[in-house]
Amino acid sequence: MINFDYVRPSTQKAAIDALNKDATSQFIAGGTNLVDLMKRGVTSPQKLIDINRLPLKGIQKRDNVIRIGALALNSEVAEDELIKARLPLLSQALNAGASPQLRNMATVGGNMMQRTRCPYFYDTSMPCNKRQPGTGCSALKGYNRMHAVLGASDQCIAVHPSDMCVALAALDATVIVSGNKGERKIPFLDFHRLPGSTPQKDNNLQRGELITAVEVKDSDASGRGAYYLKVRDRASYAFALVSVAALVEMKGSLISNVRLAMGGVAHKPWRLTAAENFLKGKAATVTNFQLAAVEAMKGARGYGHNNFKLKLAPNSIIESLKTASGLS
Amino acid sequence: MRKENTPDEEKDEAHLARRKFLKQSTALTAIAFATPALVSAANNNLDEKAAGYFEKVALKLEVNGKPYNLSVEPRVTLLDLLREQLHLTGSKKGCDYGQCGACTVHVDGKRVLSCMSLAVMQDGKKVTTIEGLSTGDELHPMQEAFIKHDGFQCGYCTPGQIMSGIACIREGHASTEDDIRQNMSGNICRCGAYPNIVAAIKEVKEKGATI
Numbered sequence: 028m029i030n031f032d033y034v035r036p037s038t039q040k041a042a043i044d045a046l047n048k049d050a051t052s053q054f055i056a057g058g059t060n061l062v063d064l065m066k067r068g069v070t071s072p073q074k075l076i077d078i079n080r081l082p083l084k085g086i087q088k089r090d091n092v093i094r095i096g097a098l099a100l101n102s103e104v105a106e107d108e109l110i111k112a113r114l115p116l117l118s119q120a121l122n123a124g125a126s127p128q129l130r131n132m133a134t135v136g137g138n139m140m141q142r143t144r145c146p147y148f149y150d151t152s153m154p155c156n157k158r159q160p161g162t163g164c165s166a167l168k169g170y171n172r173m174h175a176v177l178g179a180s181d182q183c184i185a186v187h188p189s190d191m192c193v194a195l196a197a198l199d200a201t202v203i204v205s206g207n208k209g210e211r212k213i214p215f216l217d218f219h220r221l222p223g224s225t226p227q228k229d230n231n232l233q234r235g236e237l238i239t240a241v242e243v244k245d246s247d248a249s250g251r252g253a254y255y256l257k258v259r260d261r262a263s264y265a266f267a268l269v270s271v272a273a274l275v276e277m278k279g280s281l282i283s284n285v286r287l288a289m290g291g292v293a294h295k296p297w298r299l300t301a302a303e304n305f306l307k308g309k310a311a312t313v314t315n316f317q318l319a320a321v322e323a324m325k326g327a328r329g330y331g332h333n334n335f336k337l338k339l340a341p342n343s344i345i346e347s348l349k350t351a352s353g354l355s
Numbered sequence: 356m357r358k359e360n361t362p363d364e365e366k367d368e369a370h371l372a373r374r375k376f377l378k379q380s381t382a383l384t385a386i387a388f389a390t391p392a393l394v395s396a397a398n399n400n401l402d403e404k405a406a407g408y409f410e411k412v413a414l415k416l417e418v419n420g421k422p423y424n425l426s427v428e429p430r431v432t433l434l435d436l437l438r439e440q441l442h443l444t445g446s447k448k449g450c451d452y453g454q455c456g457a458c459t460v461h462v463d464g465k466r467v468l469s470c471m472s473l474a475v476m477q478d479g480k481k482v483t484t485i486e487g488l489s490t491g492d493e494l495h496p497m498q499e500a501f502i503k504h505d506g507f508q509c510g511y512c513t514p515g516q517i518m519s520g521i522a523c524i525r526e527g528h529a530s531t532e533d534d535i536r537q538n539m540s541g542n543i544c545r546c547g548a549y550p551n552i553v554a555a556i557k558e559v560k561e562k563g564a565t566i
């Protein structure tokens with residue numbers, strides 16, 4: 028690892044000032060992705076700003092909003108009584124991610140900021156538009172089994188590997204960020220980006236901004252089915268091939284409200300708006316779930332090794348809907 | 356052994372003297388160019404820690420109940436600090452990329468991967484390694500259980516497995532075999548001793564002793 032300067036500010040303002048002062052600096056929280064990238068020479072910031080002493084850890088409910096501090100650990104959020112009771116989908120998704128040790132290190136803000144990535148992004152001897160814009164995408168014609176089937180471009184077909192973010196996308200969370208000009212709110216779905224022609228940018232956070240919290244509107248979760256289905260190569264501790272976060276509210280035998288997001292299929296957590304619209308007001312039947320899955324997969328394409336996702340993804344949508352609606 | 360170690364020690368001393376010279380001269384140059392805030396932050400050991408102009412950063416750590424005043428380069432991982440500086444070689448470097456769990460230690464009571472933790476970020480924290488588990492000649496119940504159930508073959512992953520197994524019970528994640536398997540998934544065993552590892556953890560959990 029190339030050496031770097033290290034500062035540990037004790038206030039938010041000092042942290043943001045330090046970042047603005049030095050274009051080669053970066054925040055570090057849990058470090059579970061950043062240290063990895065630095066060890067492999069993928070990234071080499073000249074200064075790390077350790078934000079772990081900032082008071083951004085709390086999880087509270089205020090005025091019908093659940094606010095989760097950006098520095099709350101993934102394990103703390105997953106085990107939190109309020110989260111388990113009110114946002115069980117988030118708890119499930121967090122527990123499906125990484126390993127217990129990594130969940131004890133990774134923070135909520137850091138989880139969002141982990142790079143959208145693929146093995147070619149890590150391999151510094153290979154071209155990669157995300158690592159070095161303009162060099163080409165090795166995955167397009169390379170080994171692309173883990174890669175995107177939705178929303179990709181000819182510049183990048185990597186996927187965002189987070190489970191937590193898929194749940195937050197389904198929960199319509201809001202990201203609270205702080206910068207020199209004050210506070211700003213970003214709807215969760217607008218936080219991460221599709222690759223387009225600028226795959227080097229994973230998200231819409233501006234330089235000089237710090238994520239301080241994530242907010243989710245509280246609502247009674249008791250009448251709502253929540254299920255996070257993660258399909259992967261082994262039973263645990265592996266990235267999703269496909270994952271589905273499903274929230275289903277029933278009124279009698281009809282679906283009154285449904286929210287769906289997918290992981291492992293796109294450069295960002297992928298919200299299934301068309302499938303949601305199709306399902307609202309309809310009966311919870313396997314046939315309707317199949318038709319919704321067809322809606323969800325419109326525009327999807329495989330790149331060779333990941334063609335199996337074109338079948339795995341709709342099947343996963345159907346399975347998650349069956350569980351979340353109480354059909355099975 | 357002692358005799359064999361001598362040349363290395365001499366080399367170490369010469370190396371240290373050179374480092375000390377470099378450090379002092381770098382520090383002097385740094386002070387000349389550094390901002391007053393940076394110098395006072397470094398001198399007073401304030402929260403606003405600053406490194407960079409200086410080769411190493413001061414670090415206070417309690418390891419296995421013993422306090423240490425150390426100095427490290429910012430890029431040194433907790434694992435390398437434990438193994439190379441403190442000579443606590445029980446924690447193993449398996450993959451060094453956070454994928455295998457052989458380096459698992461407890462920091463302030465939580466199991467973490469020491470290979471992915473920068474030492475400098477652990478300032479003021481309490482670290483427990485595999486060396487900190489036994490009391491004198493008496494092994495920790497989890498160590499006893501691993502021996503009894505043959506929870507290892509080559510042994511390289513074992514320190515991480517044991518540290519993780521203890522945490523698994525403390526976290527309340529060892530109620531069933533499935534639960535144990537799920538919550539031990541961050542510790543890879545190439546020899547495939549998994550059934551025996553699960554049996555060891557299950558026994559310690561069922562005996563119900565406070566660990």
